[in-house]
Amino acid sequence: MMKHDSLFIQEITFLEEAKCILEDENSSSNELLPMYQELLNNYEKLLKTSMKTTRISDIQGKALKTKEIEIRKVKESRRRLISDISHELGSPMIAIERFMLGMINQTIKPEHDCLTLIYEKVGFVNRLIEELFDLAKLEEHGTTFRFEDVLIAEIRGLFRKFTIECELKQICLTVSAFENVCSMTNWFVSIDRFRFQQVITNLIENALKYTPEGGAIEVRGTVTTASTLLIEIEDNGVGIEADALPYIFERFFKKESPLNPKASSTGLGLAIAKEIITKHHGVIGARSELGKGSVFYFSLPIKKSAGARS
């Protein structure tokens, strides 16, 4: 019995009727019967082929449509990226141009403050270009990660180096004991040390930027039931508006710190952190309450291999 296909309902009905006729005529001595039988067999085969190629064509059409949507998204993303880059590079360059022109016209004196400002703007443009290049490489899988197995207990130690920086800003950094970790002496996470440092530096520096003097930052680690290490960085700073929260990991998302409005930000740090954590097969996110503080978190899968290196 052929698969029911409403597109071919007429042909299927015709075939079934023709088969009935053949059954009724089977006992007769009509010499055309063998030819009729052969014709019917060929018709059935042709119909099956047509139905199959139609189904395959439909599947391919569906796949093409999906690809088309993906391409459209990429085009839109590229258009937005070019527009963002033009804007981000344009603003400091316009400022530099005006200062330089002022100095050429001698309306601005080339004094220390002015030159410092130009120097900072040039530095920002350089940083922006470097980070853009880094993000592009990460997104295009053009970066080689050198993964190594590191004991979970060792991860905690990587946060201690920020203590001095926090003290200088009179912010108390607490790196709490990782929960459910102490007894698991042979549990590891696979990380690229350089890239991992990049993520935690970014998250701690962000927390420092949005936390007032006398505030506190706490780093916590927990082994969850799903065999992942969850690291949380909590601050009691200014917090993030609920409507901005879904976009903070998008490139060029920027929020001026009311505590430090002059601090320059490329708006790429969190986008880079997200790419890095994704490459580690983890998930990054944040929750926040305006005026109370934010918690940035990321997860890393745990390896329980005895042969892993520390």
Next chain:
Amino acid sequence: MKGFMIESSKSTPEVTFDPDNHFIYIKGQSYPENAYKFYEPLFQWVDHYFEELKNEFNVTINFELSYINTSSSKCLMMLLDKFEEAHCAGKSLTLNWYCDLENESEVECAEEFLEDLTLPKYILQRVD
């Protein structure tokens, strides 16, 4: 018997028929202007190969096709029919259809092509 090779083009797949190692491989996209013209030499080669092939050899057939237009689908079905006939005639064949197992359309397409075959057949994850 001589092998048969065609390099891939924008609209036709790479084809490798290696009679010494009993290996048949088709990889790429298939949407030539004239599908039958492209596949006809493949049909001839396969017919000739199975005529000469002794039953003790195991033939491995690997397909890795990302996009196939309608006329190419018909030609592939004709090729699969030839493999099925060889299998029914006592030849030993294994057909591996490589695709992205996470892509529902690709798996569905592979299943559609292979559903009527009785020869040993596997849908496997493509390695890029």
